[in-house]
Amino acid sequence: MARENRTKYIILGLLNHEDLSGYDIKKRIDVSLKHFWDLSYGQIYPTLKQLLEDGYIHKVEVTKEAGPERITYSISEKGKLYLVQWLKESSEEDKLRSEMLLKLFFSSLIEREDVIHAINEFAVKSHNKAQLFSAFEDQLTAVMKDNDDHVYYYLSVLFGKKLMKAYIDWSEEATEILSNKKS
Amino acid sequence: MARENRTKYIILGLLNHEDLSGYDIKKRIDVSLKHFWDLSYGQIYPTLKQLLEDGYIHKVEVTKEAGPERITYSISEKGKLYLVQWLKESSEEDKLRSEMLLKLFFSSLIEREDVIHAINEFAVKSHNKAQLFSAFEDQLTAVMKDNDDHVYYYLSVLFGKKLMKAYIDWSEEATEILSNKKS
DNA sequence: TAGAGCATGTAAGCAGTTACATGATTCA
DNA sequence: TGAATCATGTAACTGCTTACATGCTCTA
Numbered sequence: 001m002a003r004e005n006r007t008k009y010i011i012l013g014l015l016n017h018e019d020l021s022g023y024d025i026k027k028r029i030d031v032s033l034k035h036f037w038d039l040s041y042g043q044i045y046p047t048l049k050q051l052l053e054d055g056y057i058h059k060v061e062v063t064k065e066a067g068p069e070r071i072t073y074s075i076s077e078k079g080k081l082y083l084v085q086w087l088k089e090s091s092e093e094d095k096l097r098s099e100m101l102l103k104l105f106f107s108s109l110i111e112r113e114d115v116i117h118a119i120n121e122f123a124v125k126s127h128n129k130a131q132l133f134s135a136f137e138d139q140l141t142a143v144m145k146d147n148d149d150h151v152y153y154y155l156s157v158l159f160g161k162k163l164m165k166a167y168i169d170w171s172e173e174a175t176e177i178l179s180n181k182k183s
Numbered sequence: 184m185a186r187e188n189r190t191k192y193i194i195l196g197l198l199n200h201e202d203l204s205g206y207d208i209k210k211r212i213d214v215s216l217k218h219f220w221d222l223s224y225g226q227i228y229p230t231l232k233q234l235l236e237d238g239y240i241h242k243v244e245v246t247k248e249a250g251p252e253r254i255t256y257s258i259s260e261k262g263k264l265y266l267v268q269w270l271k272e273s274s275e276e277d278k279l280r281s282e283m284l285l286k287l288f289f290s291s292l293i294e295r296e297d298v299i300h301a302i303n304e305f306a307v308k309s310h311n312k313a314q315l316f317s318a319f320e321d322q323l324t325a326v327m328k329d330n331d332d333h334v335y336y337y338l339s340v341l342f343g344k345k346l347m348k349a350y351i352d353w354s355e356e357a358t359e360i361l362s363n364k365k366s
Numbered sequence: 367t368a369g370a371g372c373a374t375g376t377a378a379g380c381a382g383t384t385a386c387a388t389g390a391t392t393c394a
Numbered sequence: 395t396g397a398a399t400c401a402t403g404t405a406a407c408t409g410c411t412t413a414c415a416t417g418c419t420c421t422a
Contacts, residue, residue: 005381006285013289023401036284040383045403070401080292087293090304091282099274101219101342102189106196107335109263110270115335121273148364152290152298155357159284166349174338181331188409206373223411228375253373 004086007039007047012056012083015075019060022048022071032153035129035160048073056082116178123171130164133157187269190222190230195239195266198258202243205231205254215336218312218343231256239265299361306354313347316340 014020014028022044029039051057056079060072075083100122107115136157144150197203197211205227212222234240239262243255258266283305290298319340327333 006282007381009289010285013285016289016292021401022403033285033288036279036281036288038278038382041401041403042383042385042405043381049403083289084292087286087289088297091286091301093308094279094281094283095221096219096277096279096346098219098277099189100277101339102193102196102216103270103274104335105216105219105339106192106199106266106270108332109199109267114271118274125276149291151360151364152287155360156284156288158356159353162349162353163279163346166345170342170345173341177334177338181334190409204373205375224373224375225377225411225413226409232375 005047006037007043008051008056009083009086010037010039011044011047011051012075012079015057015073016080016083019072019074021073024072032156036156051079055079112178112181116175119171119174119178123168123175126164126167126171130161130168133160133164137161188230189220190226191234191239192266192269193220193222194227194230194234195258195262198240198256199263199266202255202257204256207255215339219339234262238262295361295364299358302354302357302361306351306358309347309350309354313344313351316343316347320344 010029010033011025014025020028022041025044025048026039026041029037048057052059052073056076057073058076060074063070063072100118103118104115137154140150140154140157144154193212193216194208197208203211205224208227208231209222209224212220216222231240235242235256239259240256241259243257246253246255283301286301287298320337323333323337323340327337
């Protein structure tokens with residue numbers, strides 16, 4: 001019934017690959033997962049605490065080389081089981097929240113030129129993101145030649161690329177439709 | 184700084200087109216906006232109350248024909264100004280949250296067949312949604328022949344179609360990649 | 367007569383963001 | 395010297411979902 005807390009699974013998923021600190025987890029998310037599911041420190045640290053209490057993770061080491069102390073965690077067997085069980089369940093539907101689309105929906109109140117301008121802004125942002133995904137793709141295809149480990153990472157990047165392509169396509173078509181109509 | 188409450192704008196946007204009750208607002212959202220921004224009654228009724236207090240909307244009538252009483256609202260001049268001002272601001276970036284993609288990212292822990300199965304499930308859902316958008320499109324193109332009023336609605340439906348197409352494309356390519364690799 | 371739909375609303379609680387606090391090191 | 399980065403964490407707040415409460419009418 002109650003909505004599941006995905007934060008737990010994201011942390012467990014990352015820890016399953018390598019031991020990490022809260023700070024590291026945030027960094028890993030920022031370079032890979034944030035396009036599909038972002039997390040903030042305000043979610044990570046309390047969840048880490050809870051996962052530790054529940055025995056899903058262990059504290060590995062507390063180091064203090066330079067600067068603040070650094071707490072590294074590893075996943076437990078219990079945590080792995082918990083993660084795998086979630087992976088096997090079927091997924092909830094995607095949720096998209098687009099302020100741009102929301103505004104567009106009510107745009108009969110403003111000038112058509114302003115709308116075209118906003119769509120263009122959206123297109124530029126999508127282009128930039130698409131380039132980012134392409135750069136990731138290049139890195140991954142180079143690594144994946146003799147190694148399958150990154151196949152799922154690759155597929156998520158592919159998804160991002162296709163998504164951005166759809167955004168750009170739509171922007172062009174929408175602009176054309178609005179430009180050809182008399183206002 | 185603080186995140187804006189979009190609920191206000193959605194309600195004002197809908198009321199700008201026609202007078203509605205809270206129940207009506209929910210229905211309108213369910214047939215059009217929910218793919219880009221969904222709202223629940225738990226958001227609608229309190230926001231309506233607040234908008235009324237702030238003078239952005241007025242109470243039009245309280246009818247009680249059959250069943251429970253029905254409170255209809257209309258937008259005020261102040262509300263229109265507030266809405267237009269928001270429409271002219273630039274938009275926050277889209278946010279996608281996909282549990283499917285999240286699971287995919289960590290799927291090296293489960294069987295490849297299970298992953299392919301999950302992707303197929305995702306493809307079927309996307310197909311169904313695509314058909315829904317196409318049906319909307321047909322209705323709208325029929326109406327729009329001599330009337331431009333629904334152009335923005337049409338563009339949002341077009342967006343939905345392109346999005347679903349991207350999802351389906353990706354599903355096919357991902358399935359192929361996973362099937363061709365030895366596990 | 368039971369269930370679906372109409373129609374309002376509240377309360378509890380989780381999810382998530384943002385700002386803040388602390389304090390060291392490194393680099394320009 | 396000041397800013398950025400490393401690294402932890404908490405507190406306050408807003409957003410949002412879910413469940414509940416109420417009670418009428420219409421239809422199978």
